[in-house]
Amino acid sequence: MLRIILFEDNKNYREALTDAFDLSDRVFLTKSFKHANNAVKEIKQYRPDVVLMDIEMPGISGLDALMKINEAYPETKVMIQTQFEDEHRLFVALCRGAWGYALKSDSFDKLEEAIVEVHQGGGYFSPAIAGKVRRLFMTEQFTKTPLYTPLTEREQEVLEHLAKALKYKDIAKAMFLSYEGVHSHIKNIYSKLHVSSRSEAILKAIEAKLI
Amino acid sequence: MLRIILFEDNKNYREALTDAFDLSDRVFLTKSFKHANNAVKEIKQYRPDVVLMDIEMPGISGLDALMKINEAYPETKVMIQTQFEDEHRLFVALCRGAWGYALKSDSFDKLEEAIVEVHQGGGYFSPAIAGKVRRLFMTEQFTKTPLYTPLTEREQEVLEHLAKALKYKDIAKAMFLSYEGVHSHIKNIYSKLHVSSRSEAILKAIEAKLI
DNA sequence: TATAGATTCACCAGTTCTGGGGATAAAACG
DNA sequence: CGTTTTATCCCCAGAACTGGTGAATCTATA
Numbered sequence: 001m002l003r004i005i006l007f008e009d010n011k012n013y014r015e016a017l018t019d020a021f022d023l024s025d026r027v028f029l030t031k032s033f034k035h036a037n038n039a040v041k042e043i044k045q046y047r048p049d050v051v052l053m054d055i056e057m058p059g060i061s062g063l064d065a066l067m068k069i070n071e072a073y074p075e076t077k078v079m080i081q082t083q084f085e086d087e088h089r090l091f092v093a094l095c096r097g098a099w100g101y102a103l104k105s106d107s108f109d110k111l112e113e114a115i116v117e118v119h120q121g122g123g124y125f126s127p128a129i130a131g132k133v134r135r136l137f138m139t140e141q142f143t144k145t146p147l148y149t150p151l152t153e154r155e156q157e158v159l160e161h162l163a164k165a166l167k168y169k170d171i172a173k174a175m176f177l178s179y180e181g182v183h184s185h186i187k188n189i190y191s192k193l194h195v196s197s198r199s200e201a202i203l204k205a206i207e208a209k210l211i
Numbered sequence: 212m213l214r215i216i217l218f219e220d221n222k223n224y225r226e227a228l229t230d231a232f233d234l235s236d237r238v239f240l241t242k243s244f245k246h247a248n249n250a251v252k253e254i255k256q257y258r259p260d261v262v263l264m265d266i267e268m269p270g271i272s273g274l275d276a277l278m279k280i281n282e283a284y285p286e287t288k289v290m291i292q293t294q295f296e297d298e299h300r301l302f303v304a305l306c307r308g309a310w311g312y313a314l315k316s317d318s319f320d321k322l323e324e325a326i327v328e329v330h331q332g333g334g335y336f337s338p339a340i341a342g343k344v345r346r347l348f349m350t351e352q353f354t355k356t357p358l359y360t361p362l363t364e365r366e367q368e369v370l371e372h373l374a375k376a377l378k379y380k381d382i383a384k385a386m387f388l389s390y391e392g393v394h395s396h397i398k399n400i401y402s403k404l405h406v407s408s409r410s411e412a413i414l415k416a417i418e419a420k421l422i
Numbered sequence: 423t424a425t426a427g428a429t430t431c432a433c434c435a436g437t438t439c440t441g442g443g444g445a446t447a448a449a450a451c452g
Numbered sequence: 453c454g455t456t457t458t459a460t461c462c463c464c465a466g467a468a469c470t471g472g473t474g475a476a477t478c479t480a481t482a
Binding site: 083084086162163166167174195197198199203206 | 267294295296297299373374375376377378381384385406408409410411413414417
């Protein structure tokens with residue numbers, strides 16, 4: 001019997017999973033937590049075969065917990081389970097060593113199977129996610145780069161204007177560029193920062209003190 | 212002869228204005244500065260009739276300088292001159308006591324006339340701006356409110372999700388709302404924060420420590 | 423109980439942004 | 453001197469967002 005622990009803040013969903021795993025003869029849900037603030041300690045205590053980790057939780061996020069767990073117990077297999085499908089979180093999760101990326105919309109059977117796979121050294125990606133993984137591998141050279149490729153001078157300027165919430169048109173005016181010139185720089189910035197929207201770029205830039 | 216000083220970081224534009232004012236027999240450009248970091252001190256020294264103030268400058272912004280000048284020398288008439296037409300800056304400028312709001316695309320003659328008007332206790336708004344002023348008065352109740360109307364609990368939640376760069380669809384999932392429900396909250400948030408885009412909302416929320 | 427505010431949803435018409443092509447010219451580099 | 457980066461621009465299609473209007477519930481409060 002395969003032992004797992006669950007980090008999930010949504011009460012309904014947590015209880016639904018608990019009930020479902022009660023009926024499973026392959027996976028035993030040892031314990032579940034509504035936040036991941038003490039995840040590492042709890043991993044130490046319960047030594048699960050697989051960890052099921054939500055992303056959005058009060059306190060530290062599932063992605064941060066993932067990182068800490070992998071630093072402390074790299075042999076522990078963590079599978080992310082979330083409701084969102086954005087590439088940024090996926091990218092971060094992969095970088096931080098997630099063994100799987102399941103969606104809450106997946107059926108319980110799929111989830112159970114995924115857990116077994118992960119335990120056996122395999123991986124699992126929900127179909128919608130799998131496509132994005134491929135795209136990430138095709139379009140991003142993240143294996144050889146640091147957290148992000150450095151921006152060129154001009155890109156940095158554009159980023160600063162982006163972070164003033166100026167419209168493309170106004171950035172163009174301010175930098176004596178065409179709309180398409182701005183657009184082009186922004187596409188490159190997003191690619192380098194592994195984001196896909198202005199808001200993500202701003203948040204990332206603030207976080208990384210790029211601005 | 213009416214004495215003005217100019218704060219403007221763009222060298223070309225500054226020199227163009229300098230040359231133009233040299234030929235004017237109504238307005239005398241006493242001095243120009245490429246940033247407004249010591250604006251108050253400089254006002255004290257030169258005691259201009261009117262101050263022409265750019266917004267985007269290295270160091271403190273024209274809008275902040277405007278505020279400081281109005282605190283220290285409320286009788287000094289400051290006219291904003293900028294290339295951007297967004298309502299947010301306009302709103303802030305008005306709140307902080309700008310007497311005019313000119314665009315760099317205005318002709319020099321207009322600018323000169325505007326300066327004279329402002330000196331005589333009038334105001335000046337570039338046509339494109341004037342329409343927005345009206346809209347602000349019609350749609351915003353800013354005269355009686357603090358910097359922004361407090362957000363409701365639910366709006367606050369939406370704002371936090373907004374600031375994670377989640378898509379409307381995903382915010383809806385996370386909050387068990389419909390897309391249109393999210394949309395509705397966001398419209399109210401923007402209105403209360405006097406912004407008109409997600410990026411502005413995030414920046415404002417960070418600034419005001421709402422998140 | 424009437425009124426106001428908070429919450430939620432719908433429809434619609436734009437506008438803005440995003441991602442995919444591809445292209446050219448200049449600059450940097452080996 | 454080629455090759456690679458950088459900077460710039462163009463077109464297109466589709467996704468996402470914004471703003472306006474209107475409306476139904478529910479709750480708290482005068």
